[in-house]
Amino acid sequence: MSRLVSAATSPLSRRGFLVASAATGIVFGFSRVVAAIDPAVPGSIPAPTTGPSFDPTIWFGIDGDGLVTVNIIRAEMGQHVGTALARILADELEADWDKVRIVHVDSDPKWGLMVTGGSWSVWQTFPVFSEAGAAGRIALIEAGAKLMGTSPAACTARNGAVHAGGRSVSYGDIARSGAVARQFTADELGKLPVKPIAERRLIGKPVHDLDIDAKTNGTALYGIDAKVPGMVYARPKLPPTRNGSKVVLVDDSAAKKIPGYLRFLILDDPSNTVPGWVMVIATSTYAAIKATDALDVVWSGGTGIDVSEAMLQDHARALVAKPDGGIELDIVNAASAPAFDAAAATTIEQVYTTGTVLHFQLEPLNALAFEKDGVFEIHTGNQWQSLILPTLAKALGVAETKVVLRTYLLGGGFGRRLNGDYTIPAALATKALGKPIKMILTREDDARFDSVRSPSVQRLRMEFDGGGTIRAMEHHACAGWPTQVIAGPTLLAKTKAGGQYDPFAISGADHWYDVGHQKVRAVANDLANATFRPGWLRSVGPGWTNWALESFIDEAAHHSKQDPVAFRLKLLTGAGRNAGSAPNAIGGALRQAEVVRRAAAKAGWGATLPPGTGMGIATSFGQERDMPTWVACVARVAVDRKTGIVTVEKLTIVTDAGTIVDPDSALAQVQGGALWGLSMALHEGTEFVAGQVRDTNLDTYTPARIADVPVMDISFVESAYVPVGLGEPATTVVGPAIGNAIFAATGARLRHIPITPAAVLAALGGGDRAGSQPAG
Numbered sequence: 001m002s003r004l005v006s007a008a009t010s011p012l013s014r015r016g017f018l019v020a021s022a023a024t025g026i027v028f029g030f031s032r033v034v035a036a037i038d039p040a041v042p043g044s045i046p047a048p049t050t051g052p053s054f055d056p057t058i059w060f061g062i063d064g065d066g067l068v069t070v071n072i073i074r075a076e077m078g079q080h081v082g083t084a085l086a087r088i089l090a091d092e093l094e095a096d097w098d099k100v101r102i103v104h105v106d107s108d109p110k111w112g113l114m115v116t117g118g119s120w121s122v123w124q125t126f127p128v129f130s131e132a133g134a135a136g137r138i139a140l141i142e143a144g145a146k147l148m149g150t151s152p153a154a155c156t157a158r159n160g161a162v163h164a165g166g167r168s169v170s171y172g173d174i175a176r177s178g179a180v181a182r183q184f185t186a187d188e189l190g191k192l193p194v195k196p197i198a199e200r201r202l203i204g205k206p207v208h209d210l211d212i213d214a215k216t217n218g219t220a221l222y223g224i225d226a227k228v229p230g231m232v233y234a235r236p237k238l239p240p241t242r243n244g245s246k247v248v249l250v251d252d253s254a255a256k257k258i259p260g261y262l263r264f265l266i267l268d269d270p271s272n273t274v275p276g277w278v279m280v281i282a283t284s285t286y287a288a289i290k291a292t293d294a295l296d297v298v299w300s301g302g303t304g305i306d307v308s309e310a311m312l313q314d315h316a317r318a319l320v321a322k323p324d325g326g327i328e329l330d331i332v333n334a335a336s337a338p339a340f341d342a343a344a345a346t347t348i349e350q351v352y353t354t355g356t357v358l359h360f361q362l363e364p365l366n367a368l369a370f371e372k373d374g375v376f377e378i379h380t381g382n383q384w385q386s387l388i389l390p391t392l393a394k395a396l397g398v399a400e401t402k403v404v405l406r407t408y409l410l411g412g413g414f415g416r417r418l419n420g421d422y423t424i425p426a427a428l429a430t431k432a433l434g435k436p437i438k439m440i441l442t443r444e445d446d447a448r449f450d451s452v453r454s455p456s457v458q459r460l461r462m463e464f465d466g467g468g469t470i471r472a473m474e475h476h477a478c479a480g481w482p483t484q485v486i487a488g489p490t491l492l493a494k495t496k497a498g499g500q501y502d503p504f505a506i507s508g509a510d511h512w513y514d515v516g517h518q519k520v521r522a523v524a525n526d527l528a529n530a531t532f533r534p535g536w537l538r539s540v541g542p543g544w545t546n547w548a549l550e551s552f553i554d555e556a557a558h559h560s561k562q563d564p565v566a567f568r569l570k571l572l573t574g575a576g577r578n579a580g581s582a583p584n585a586i587g588g589a590l591r592q593a594e595v596v597r598r599a600a601a602k603a604g605w606g607a608t609l610p611p612g613t614g615m616g617i618a619t620s621f622g623q624e625r626d627m628p629t630w631v632a633c634v635a636r637v638a639v640d641r642k643t644g645i646v647t648v649e650k651l652t653i654v655t656d657a658g659t660i661v662d663p664d665s666a667l668a669q670v671q672g673g674a675l676w677g678l679s680m681a682l683h684e685g686t687e688f689v690a691g692q693v694r695d696t697n698l699d700t701y702t703p704a705r706i707a708d709v710p711v712m713d714i715s716f717v718e719s720a721y722v723p724v725g726l727g728e729p730a731t732t733v734v735g736p737a738i739g740n741a742i743f744a745a746t747g748a749r750l751r752h753i754p755i756t757p758a759a760v761l762a763a764l765g766g767g768d769r770a771g772s773q774p775a776g
Contacts, residue, residue, distance in 0.1 A: 054175035056139065058110060059132050060089055066160050066172030068095045072104050074125075075116035075383045075417070076211065077410035079669060079727060083209045084662035085125050091202040092133025092194060093140075095171070096160030102210050107385040107405040114385040117418050117536060119725020122661050123584075123627055126723050134192040139182040144169045146179055197720050203661050215409075223408040224440065226368040226379035231436035232262060234429055235288040237278040237295050238448055241302030241691050242532050245276030254294040255280065260287025264295060265432050271395040273424040276302070281433065285440050302691070304531030309455060309687030313353060315527045316457035316478040320351075326476065326523030327501040329510055332577050333517045344463040344471060348559050352460070352548035353752045355685040356693065357453040357537055358701060363411025364446040367426035370436035376403045378423045381410035387487060388420025395424050396431055403427075414676075415536035419451045419486050447696040451535025452686075454480030454505075454528050458548040462515070468560050470571070473515035477545055478523035480534030481505045505534075507623050508542030508732065511549055512578045512589040513571040531691060538676055539731035542623055547753055550618035550736035555749065564617055564740065565600045569593050583722050584627045592619055595632040595654040595717065602713060603634035603652035609745075613638045613649070616740025622729035629729040630656040630717075633674070635737035639745045641764055644757030646682055646742060648710040651734060656717035658724050669726040670714050677734030679704035685754040 055061040060070045070086040082102035090100050107114060137157050144162025145152040147169050155164045160171050174180060184192070214220040239245030247266050255261050260283040267277045278297050282288035319325055368379040376396055382388065385405045393400040410417055426439040441449065456479035463472045481502035483491050492500040506522035528534055537543065557567035572593035574580065580588025596619050605615060615636050622629035634652040639645075651674055660666050684703040686695040695701035735753050743749050748763035 054136075054140070054171070054180055056136050056180075057132050059129065060093075060136070062136075062171050062175045064172050064176040066096065066099050066170050066175070068093065068100045068160075068171075070100065070102050072102050073111045073114045074104075074121045075381065075407075075410055075413060076104055077116075077381070077383070077413035077417075080209045080211060080662065080665045081116070081121050082211055083207070084122055084665055085129060086210060087202040087207060088122075088126055088661060089129040089133040091200050092130050093136050094157035094159065094201075097202060097207055099160055100210065104407045104409075106407050107389060115387070115418070116383045116413070117415060118540075118623060119629065119727040119729065120627075122726075123722070123724045126661070130194050131189045131192055134194050135182075135184050135189065138192070139180050140171060140174055142182060143174050143177070143180040147174065147177060204659065204663060206663065209664070220409055222363055222411050223368075223379065223381035224363055224366045224411065226366075226406075226408060227438065228368065228370060228436050231368065231370070231438045232433070233282050233285045233288045234279045234426065234437050234439040235282075235285070235292045235442065236274075236425055236439070236445060236449075237264075237280060237292050237297050238445060239276030239297075239299045239302065241276075241305050242449075243275060243303040243530065245299045245302040247276055247278060247297060248300050249298040250278060251296040252291075252294075254296065255291040258282070258287055258291040258294055260284050261291040265429055267425055267428045267432075269395055269424060269428055270397065271391050271424060273391060273395065273421050274428075277425055279425060279429045279437075279439070281429070281437070285438075288440075289442060304527070305691040307527065307531045307688055307691045309356060309689070312455050312525065312528055312531070312688060313457055316455070316523075316525045317351070319523050319525065320457055320459050320476045320478045326478070326521045327495060327499040329501070329506065329520045329522065330495050331510065331518050331520060345466040346464045346559070347461065348556060349459065349461040350552055350555060350751060352458045352551055354456045354544040354547060355752070355754060356455045356687055357543075357680055357685055358447055358450050358693065358695070359412075359414050359416035359452075359535070359537055360447070360698070360701065360703065361410075361412030361414055361416055364441045364443055365416075365422040365449065366438070366440040367423045368436065368438045369423070369426040369430040371430060374402060376427055376430070377406055378403065378427060379406040379408065380420075380423055381408045381413070381417060382420050382423070383410070383413050383415070383417040384420060387418070388423055391420070392423060392427055396427055414538045415540065416451060418536050419482075419533065421451070421486075421533070422449070443698070444696040447693060447701070450693070451482065451486065451533045452693065453537035453543065454482075454525065454534040455687075456544040458544065460548055460552040462552070462556050464560070470515045470556070472517040472519075474519045474521070475509045475545070475549065476521045476523060477506055477509055477541075477548070478525050479505050479541075479544060480528030480532070481524045482534040482536050482540070484524065485529050485533050486535070503624075504536060504540040506541055506545065508545035508620065509549060510625060512592055512621055512625075512628075513553070513568075514573050514575060514578060514589075515571065531688065538673065539728040540623065542620060542728070542732040543680070543735075546618070546620050546732040547735045547739070550620070550733070551739050551749075551751065554616070554618075554736070554740040554743070563606075565596060565605055568596050568617070568619060572596065580628075584724060585625065586721055591656050591717075592621060592628075592630045592632075595619065595630045595656050598715070598717070599632035599634050599652050599654040602654065602715070603636065603650070605634060609636070610638075612641060612745055614741045614744025614746070616737045616742070616744055618733040618736035618740060620729055620732045622725060622732070627724045629724045629726065631729045631733055633730070633733040633737040635734065635741045637738055637741040637745060639742055639760065641746070644760035644764070646738070646755060646757075646760060648678055648682070648708070648738060650711040650713065651678070651737075652713045653730060653733070654715050654717065655726070655729065656719060657726050657729075658719050658721035660716055660719075661723050666716065666726050667714060670730045671712060673726075673728060673730030674712065674714070674734050675704060675709060677731040678708070678710070678738065680731075681735035681738045681753050682755055683708065
């Protein structure tokens, strides 16, 4: 998603940086949000003092007690992003970690692009927060030297104070003095002496997560907790289709018998986000739920009301088969590498598919909306404030400056809350009713209204010469395009020829293997786009592109009669376009080869295994070539030939994400991503029936349970390179590793996920039997 970030819209671009105390005037003039902590509580941080404070930038400030407040624009949904980002700044600042706190800020143009997705948060923020901390440290040292009557060269900063010989002055004392005044140009910022890696005291070290206490003692506030005096409650009556439905008749005679029912509203939505929605208003959530069930609504129209999963897949197959459709990506191919021709010695070709996947985040969608002093406030958890604000303004018929999103923790996001569509009905209802509206969707509503991960169809083809060398490879992928549908055409990627495509529906296919002439084509499933709103789900495109790619690479290895690990290493040469580049992809494919080697060695690749047990490997670079996270996974599975049940016994995962900023969170991210990859490979998935998803609750939609969790051996490559993303890459490698392991155990090749026991039995009983796996 880095393609959506530009210097013009992002606060993370390099800019002038003026350091000044409150006594001399804060250059940006932005106030800080500081929540007082009761000083009477033993061990607590004292409440902020009054008087001058040190506010060098919008990103952090220091008060008279030395309390450092770091402003966070990223959404917190369990990944402890605030702790990770705060430690980057605090490390360079040489702050006392016990005096650091975080504030998740509300939407405001001054923050620039507010989005949490794509595994970007640490990667994008690291340079800016490093520079901000370094600039603050230098300014504090200069001011501290002045207060102590010595030279800056004689001073050092450490643990929230400036030291010179046996004397010191705390950051709080410096802030109170009003003595700090220092200006840095953009060029000077880029040349600031950041700390050597050996002197880091917070980055990569174990620290207490700053939000753990609130999350565990019950004081943390999620969107579903938001409330204001005088609010009423709402639940939507959802139309039969996501697009195009119109209300013909509403009969609320049965709803009127529900105690607490107040009325219904037919929403008029100029933004066309929630066409055909009827909102039921009541005095409690329970009453709203019961009254909505009792409300009788008749709709007309609607797009895709007869669409099924089979229709979506068949349509995608037809689109992939058309040679003149879709958009071919710009890939630099070697001049000597021809495209496909009749001279090939052998050719292999396969089709891979994936089913529809729901988000099913723990906290169902919700929003509290009301108007105050001419400004509409929307209280909710959201991952992409900058995307939904213009839509809210259009729906309400007001300027964007008249809408603000108040920030709350998210009880799970996984990409669902990148699409802020759920804020629109609450906002429209409060405008129509003239009082605060708290809308909460039931689990079933949430599933039906989900921006699902689109089903996909992919065709891959590879050509070999007489010596077994790969001459050419093609990858064609068709799915719904979330960016096109939700964010609009202006955020699509563009080719040199002027074609536009959704990078999040094809990323991952532009891999780092040397395969001769390479062609990658992205095809939009227009039927999917019209039937539902395809969404971003953890790992987005690579969730299906890497399933096909790594399954196909495994098939190519067996076709060539080579070990799957050795085959991959042979293709990961780091030559030509796969050499990598500074600053984010130094080392290129050679780093991907290294994680493959390590994962195979740690897993015991090549060892003799019991009958019905096999190992499979898969690897990935994450989501984007310009910020690769190298990851490899070896899955060991056991297959019950009588039932078709696949048991994942162990996952061995090695990741190279550059500098690891927050070790605990990094481990948790890989664990969570890997388990979701396992869940989507074997357990979860739904299908469209009559334009709606079939499964709407966890009785029939069955993600992996605790009993399905395998042994996990997770490790990281120690690295000083640029920190990149960790939220999504592990999700992409587990599915193909499992599929390849099933083949190793049984000789049966599965090319669709989720892999059901029935599909395994069908493959074992005469389906595709591609032979046995070489050693490993």
